[in-house]
Amino acid sequence: MRQSSVRKGAWTAEEDMLLKNCIEKFGEGKWHLVPLRAGLNRCRKSCRLRWLNYLRPNIKRGGFEEDEVDLMLRLHKLLGNRWSLIAGRIPGRTANDVKNYWNTHLRSRPKQQKGQLKVHKDGEQSKHTMVTIIKPQPCTISKALNLSPYITSQDTHNLLTSSCMEAFNISPGVVSSPTLSADKMNEYLDELFDDPEKEIDDQLGWSFRGFSAERDTLEGNSLFDFPLDDEVMLGLLD
């Protein structure tokens, strides 16, 4: 039986234009309607991916800056292979960009000395930058978080900042819902990232000193749009 075939492979400039016009006219979302609306012989997934990874405004092209790599390493240590979440904290970068960079430069570097990262692209002269490697320790993120095994006492309460307490919906002596408010979690994260004096080396094995994460510029992405993993929580609360 012959099934209707959709086009695959590289996108043409014309297809890009059609998709872009369609998104600008109707907005993001309703991806199942996009091929029809745009007059494209592409599947919904392909359209979505093309938009998110290439056509979307404000996408930063070119090589990763040293600070972006550093941020990526830090976030990967915290989040593991949660590329979309990591990308959400690196302005202008897509999950695909981050994943590609990680897989090609950071995951295994058999031909490069430890401590060296290649940061180049876009005709820019290659440059090798010495970076203190924080060896990634990927952690799995479970689907649901149950805080109760870890937050059981007043003592634990004392370890948390006020916004963290609020974010986790914790009141003294009371263990509450694992359902987190994204806004509250971002508030907590921003406090964690933005406070130059805050050191959490002991908790996470690295420091936020002098490190400031910009607020999300890619709408819809936030680092804590997900329940934290038990391991991450252990790291934070230990």
Add this chain to the structure above:
DNA sequence: AAAACCTCCAACCGCCAAGCG
């Protein structure tokens, strides 16, 4: 000059979860 090899990244694939009837 050209073959072999390597690097990079756009795109595809398969899976999962949420939403809905």
Add this chain to the structure above:
DNA sequence: TCGCTTGGCGGTTGGAGGTTT
């Protein structure tokens, strides 16, 4: 409750272009 649809994600691949031999 169940099955279907849709959106979204991470893993993987294919191939273009660059580099080395």
